[in-house]
Amino acid sequence: MSLNIEAIIADIKVATVLELNDLVKAIEEEFGVTAAAPVAAAGAVAAAEEEQTEFNVELTSAGDSKIKVIKVVREATGLGLKEAKALVDAAPGLIKEAVSKEDAEALKAQLEEVGASVTVK
Numbered sequence: 527m528s529l530n531i532e533a534i535i536a537d538i539k540v541a542t543v544l545e546l547n548d549l550v551k552a553i554e555e556e557f558g559v560t561a562a563a564p565v566a567a568a569g570a571v572a573a574a575e576e577e578q579t580e581f582n583v584e585l586t587s588a589g590d591s592k593i594k595v596i597k598v599v600r601e602a603t604g605l606g607l608k609e610a611k612a613l614v615d616a617a618p619g620l621i622k623e624a625v626s627k628e629d630a631e632a633l634k635a636q637l638e639e640v641g642a643s644v645t646v647k
Contacts, residue, residue, distance in 0.1 A: 578627075579626070579627075580623075580624040580625065580626070581624075581625055581626070581627055581630035581646050581647065582620055582622070582623045582624070582625075582630075582646070582647045583620070583621045583622045583623075583625065583630050583633050583634060583637075583644060583645075583646055584618060584619065584620050584621065584644065584645045584646075584647060585599070585613070585614065585617045585618060585619055585620075585621050585637065585642055585643070585644055586617060586618045586642075586643040586644060586645055587617055587618070587642065587643040588614045588615075588617055588641075588642055589640075589641035589642050589643060590641050591640050591641040591642075592614060594640035594641065595614050595637060595640050595641065595642045596610050596611050596614050597640075598633075598636050598637055598640055598642075599613055599614055599621060599637075601636075602621060602622060602633050602636070603621065603622065621633065621637075621644075630646045631646065634646055
């Protein structure tokens with residue numbers, strides 16, 4: 527048995543919306559599939575593709591050069607020595623919240639340059 531694809535397409539072109547709806551339902555029942563799944567997946571993909579605009583910079587570890595990390599944290603946050611030291615000692619912890627991607631990447635690079643471990647979320 528050979529399928530005549532052109533004949534099937536011609537039949538679909540002249541079918542009414544109700545007939546096409548019945549065809550879809552019959553195919554779904556016969557083969558155990560749903561035609562709505564790709565539509566739902568496309569919606570989920572579109573939501574996931576929305577670009578994040580605000581990032582959090584988290585210090586995960588101060589590394590070996592704790593003093594240098596404290597200096598960078600002070601510069602970036604404007605905190606005093608005592609507050610910056612407490613923040614570095616309490617790692618992991620947030621250094622900055624809701625910053626642009628460029629600022630987050632720049633801060634991450636500065637901290638990693640002095641030996642700290644940093645994540646941007």
